[in-house]
Amino acid sequence: KQEVTQIPAALSVPEGENLVLNCSFTDSAIYNLQWFRQDPGKGLTSLLLIQSSQREQTSGRLNASLDKSSGRSTLYIAASQPGDSATYLCAVRGVTGANSKLTFGKGITLSVRP
Amino acid sequence: SAVISQKPSRDICQRGTSLTIQCQVDSQVTMMFWYRQQPGQSLTLIATANQGSEATYESGFVIDKFPISRPNLTFSTLTVSNMSPEDSSIYLCSASGKFNYGYTFGSGTRLTVV
Numbered sequence: 001k002q003e004v005t006q007i008p009a010a011l012s013v014p015e016g017e018n019l020v021l022n023c024s025f026t027d028s029a030i031y032n033l034q035w036f037r038q039d040p041g042k043g044l045t046s047l048l049l050i051q052s053s054q055r056e057q058t059s060g061r062l063n064a065s066l067d068k069s070s071g072r073s074t075l076y077i078a079a080s081q082p083g084d085s086a087t088y089l090c091a092v093r094g095v096t097g098a099n100s101k102l103t104f105g106k107g108i109t110l111s112v113r114p
Numbered sequence: 115s116a117v118i119s120q121k122p123s124r125d126i127c128q129r130g131t132s133l134t135i136q137c138q139v140d141s142q143v144t145m146m147f148w149y150r151q152q153p154g155q156s157l158t159l160i161a162t163a164n165q166g167s168e169a170t171y172e173s174g175f176v177i178d179k180f181p182i183s184r185p186n187l188t189f190s191t192l193t194v195s196n197m198s199p200e201d202s203s204i205y206l207c208s209a210s211g212k213f214n215y216g217y218t219f220g221s222g223t224r225l226t227v228v
Contacts, residue, residue: 046115102159104157
């Protein structure tokens with residue numbers, strides 16, 4: 001059964017800092033990995049989707065990498081801003097059976113201090 | 115990617131009553147899903163909504179409690195039946211195309227049962 005881990009659960013940084021959010025997964029047989037952002041009490045906003053054949057994806061100040069063989073992904077946020085404060089969720093889509101559904105980590109709650 | 119309209123955005127309900135949540139997708143999608151997010155927790159998959167047939171429920175979720183409809187490729191409903199305070203959560207619908215597509219989420223329904 002696929003397990004997705006995100007550590008730490010919470011992170012507080014000063015504005016302007018570059019930061020890295022980590023995600024690890026136990027089963028490397030995945031179709032893709034997706035990073036989401038969730039504001040309190042709201043739905044999920046997709047940030048980046050990385051296919052299993054890709055190594056990274058970039059969107060603005062965000063860059064996500066994928067190392068499928070080692071079961072790791074990182075989300076890099078450049079020049080963080082208070083508006084980046086939210087919970088960031090990593091999710092993987094497996095290839096077969098029960099793992100073919102989306103499996104989520106518990107998320108990292110980021111607070112960017114002005 | 116698809117855009118999902120989910121309603122209501124929030125509701126406060128009396129115990130013992132039922133609430134139906136609707137999701138409308140702006141394009142035909144292969145798969146639709148319903149998730150629950152309990153306070154402070156990550157997302158848990160309730161069921162896969164199958165077009166024209168009964169939904170596929172995950173372990174711990176039953177049709178009598180969470181009946182789901184999906185009459186066509188763009189619309190689905192989730193009913194939370196005979197509610198108790200333990201059902202207070204955020205409920206989210208999600209949609210995806212083929213396996214190499216990402217997931218899109220609705221804005222969520224914040225349910226409080228009193």
